[in-house]
Amino acid sequence: MRVVVTGGGGFLGQRLARALLERGRLCDREGAERTISSLVLFDNAPVAGPLAEDRRVEVLKGDIADPRTLARLIAPGTAAVFHLAAIVSAEAESDTDQGYRVNLCGTLCLLDACRALEVPPRLVFASSLAVYGGRLPPSVGEDVALSPQSSYGTQKAIAELLLADYSRKGYVDGRALRLPTVVVRPGRPNRAASSFASSMIREPLSGKDAVCPVGKETVMALISPRRVVRALIHAYDLPESSVLDRRSLQLPGFSVSVGEIGEAVRRAGGEKAYRHILWKRDGAIERIVSSWPQRLSAERALSLGFVADKGIEEAVEAFIEDDLEAQKALS
Numbered sequence: 001m002r003v004v005v006t007g008g009g010g011f012l013g014q015r016l017a018r019a020l021l022e023r024g025r026l027c028d029r030e031g032a033e034r035t036i037s038s039l040v041l042f043d044n045a046p047v048a049g050p051l052a053e054d055r056r057v058e059v060l061k062g063d064i065a066d067p068r069t070l071a072r073l074i075a076p077g078t079a080a081v082f083h084l085a086a087i088v089s090a091e092a093e094s095d096t097d098q099g100y101r102v103n104l105c106g107t108l109c110l111l112d113a114c115r116a117l118e119v120p121p122r123l124v125f126a127s128s129l130a131v132y133g134g135r136l137p138p139s140v141g142e143d144v145a146l147s148p149q150s151s152y153g154t155q156k157a158i159a160e161l162l163l164a165d166y167s168r169k170g171y172v173d174g175r176a177l178r179l180p181t182v183v184v185r186p187g188r189p190n191r192a193a194s195s196f197a198s199s200m201i202r203e204p205l206s207g208k209d210a211v212c213p214v215g216k217e218t219v220m221a222l223i224s225p226r227r228v229v230r231a232l233i234h235a236y237d238l239p240e241s242s243v244l245d246r247r248s249l250q251l252p253g254f255s256v257s258v259g260e261i262g263e264a265v266r267r268a269g270g271e272k273a274y275r276h277i278l279w280k281r282d283g284a285i286e287r288i289v290s291s292w293p294q295r296l297s298a299e300r301a302l303s304l305g306f307v308a309d310k311g312i313e314e315a316v317e318a319f320i321e322d323d324l325e326a327q328k329a330l331s
């Protein structure tokens with residue numbers, strides 16, 4: 001089975017690739033387990049490290065919005081595509097052209113490359129809570145109208161519709177997951193407006209300062225990287241019949257206030273770690289973050305077997321187990 005991960009050099013792409021290689025199999029359209037013989041990691045940034053040494057792994061560098069590259073990427077025999085390549089929220093907001101080129105045109109290019117295959121592949125797309133916005137009910141689920149308040153959210157919402165239409169026409173068997181903000185993201189801060197939610201755990205626990213740009217009362221809906229990776233694979237393995245009428249699924253997340261995140265840091269790293277959190281509000285970030293759902297209802301996903309984290313402690317523990325050592329080694 002040939003499997004493609006776009007954004008395969010990124011945070012979630014790398015973890016997904018590791019999980020797929022460990023698992024070694026995915027379901028085919030008939031629900032039978034098939035061995036992953038080839039895993040293509042596609043990214044426009046270099047993909048290095050131990051994964052690239054696995055004999056099943058092929059690394060392809062290129063631009064998701066280039067149709068010729070995509071024709072090579074989605075070669076005949078491609079059965080599975082995980083579409084994670086994207087420009088993140090703050091960057092898509094500040095660079096409108098690049099956001100639309102990568103997040104919208106890139107997705108359309110990918111769908112067209114899938115359409116050219118003789119056998120339609122199954123495709124899992126990483127969408128986002130940023131598709132919702134404006135005046136939201138206390139708990140947000142799939143029945144809430146899409147009303148994105150950012151270019152990034154708009155691009156994700158359009159991509160979901162494209163995925164549904166290409167699926168309806170039988171060009172792909174698509175499923176989109178609306179991911180809550182993923183915490184804790186290791187490494188350095190990125191240009192996502194939500195980046196601080198990881199920074200304020202990651203940096204203090206590794207002895208560095210982090211700025212929290214929103215008030216302690218701000219509530220966010222979060223998910224851990226472990227749960228996201230499991231969800232992406234679970235979404236892939238679902239039979240098409242379970243997503244036929246609706247291709248987009250709201251993933252479950254846990255809700256936590258930023259003040260409670262600070263307290264979880266205090267419990268894990270003591271007073272010393274807590275003092276590394278610097279509370280400095282930033283109106284621009286606050287506006288974006290306050291437009292996102294604070295609580296999620298994900299009944300359909302839960303009934304289909306997706307599982308939520310128990311809470312912020314689980315996400316912090318996962319970071320300490322999986323990433324803290326490497327994080328401390330970063331200069």
Ligand SMILES: NC(=O)c1ccc[n+]([C@@H]2O[C@H](COP(=O)([O-])OP(=O)(O)OC[C@H]3O[C@@H](n4cnc5c(N)ncnc54)[C@H](O)[C@@H]3O)[C@@H](O)[C@H]2O)c1
Nearest residue numbers: 007009010011012044045063064084085086126128179182
């Ligand atoms: N991490 C989160 O909190 C979160 C939340 C909701 C949705 N998502 C979505 O999940 C997916 C993965 O997120 P992530 O956190 O791993 O992000 P990431 O930035 O680490 O990974 C995205 C990857 O896409 C690649 N990319 C960007 N432009 C490209 C192009 N033109 N051609 C090819 N590759 C390109 C980047 O180099 C990067 O490696 C994204 O689609 C993101 O929008 C993430």
